[in-house]
Amino acid sequence: MYPYIPNTKKDEEKMLSFLGIDSVEELFSDIPKSIRLDRELDLDPSKSEEEVRKTMKDMAKKNLSADDYTCFLGAGSYDHTIPSIVPHLISRSEFYTSYTPYQAEISQGTLQAIFEFQTMIADITGMYASNASMYDGPTATAEAALLAAAQKKGNTVIISKTVHPEVREVVKTYMKIRDINVIEIDAKDGVTDFGQLESNLSKDTVGVIVQNPNFYGIVEDYTEVEKVTHDNKALLIMNVDPISLGMLKTPGEYGADIAVGEGQPLGNSLNFGGPYLGFMATTKKLMRKMPGRIVGQTVDKDGKRAFTLTLQAREQHIRREKATSNICSNQALNALAATIFMAVLGKNGLTQMAEQTAQKAYYAYNKLIETGKFKPVFQKPFFREFVLESEIEVERLNKELLKHNILGGYSIERDYPLQKNQILLCVTEKRTKEEIDYLVKVMEEII
DSSP states (O other): OOTTSOOOHHHHHHHHHHHTOSOHHHHTTTSOGGGSOOSOOOOOOOOOHHHHHHHHHHHHTTSOOTTTSEEOOOTTOOOOOOOTHHHHHHTSHHHHTOOOOTTGGGOHHHHHHHHHHHHHHHHHHTOSEEOSOBSOHHHHHHHHHHHHHHHSSOSEEEEETTSOHHHHHHHHHHHHTTTOEEEEEOEETTEEOHHHHHHHOOTTEEEEEEEESOTTSBOOOOHHHHHHHHHTTOEEEEEEOTTGGGTSOOHHHHTOSEEEEEOTTTTOOOGGGOSOOEEEEEOGGGGGGOSSEEEEEEEOTTSOEEEEEEEEOBTTTSOGGGOSBOOOOOOHHHHHHHHHHHHHHHHHHHHHHHHHHHHHHHHHHHHHHHTTSOEESOOSOBSSEEEEEOSSOHHHHHHHHHTTTEEOOEEGGGTOTTSTTEEEEEOOTTOOHHHHHHHHHHHHHHO
């Protein structure tokens, strides 16, 4: 018997008798012995509670946290301000223990939280309707591509290489098992190569996926992309950053059919990579095709405001072949954090956060160029991130920055091998002038 398995010898005998076998060994007879572990598990001797606590703390100290280091790293996850009210409210037991509303109308509090989230996402994206939150930004983008494939006749999705590399990988994985072709459009001077995009559009194209701001941090103008996409009867899918929508043109204003994105910047911590939440919003025409759930507002028998699950397009609720997706979780707690964040900031607060972010990013960009040690890679407008070319390898630069308690930028070369010594730096509204000036000073000294 293993000490970490609570079953007694009597429990084991009872289960074996029920199964009609004589030993646990018989239970695993279908698994070849060549791939089974033939020794005891390599576990440390048992420890006291205090020893376990100390061991876990020592392990945790090996992590580099944005609470201990000044963060200039972005590339998909962002160190934005989180008002103290957000963690305070989501730590209440009625919130952090709630989950998917299977007996929906009984869970009025959960339904209202989801409804408010949907309303705010639809508002900031300029779209007609939003669903309950998705797993994360990349899977939300892939689900949007599946929606386009289900709505349109054809078997090809076009995606720009200025879309985050990890998002593109997730999209390609989803499309592969559905036999949908994925065409990647090259970047030209940091933005989508419009000529190549236009020449690849055809009657088989179901959707075009772009990102704004793009992976390089550049703000792209998708006016012409929208026109040629719709001229070819395809859907325009825009992956957008929610904070940037405080000052940039929304997907709705561009005429996009589907807006998706990563919701982490909305009141969610970096969390070493997760859990996060994705969002999706569409036009009225596509509303019924969205995966997951849509919560609606109504009145109860007494005429009081109430909430209900208006649409449930999951395979758990309708015939599998009619389901839009098998997505299950709606990341309720993460979505609640985003909802509280947006409610606290309001429209003016979101705009101010976006403006401060852009202003500080441009300040850092100009200061670094003034040193003469870094060259701008693209001459394009950006929002929060920008790419500079360094005189030394980015990995070496970042190792030196760590010695000064600074989390440096992202090495572009990791995803674009030909772009040597290029660093993607991120500046949010959290960064102070003193922190930015110190970054500039240290980077100049390193070079």
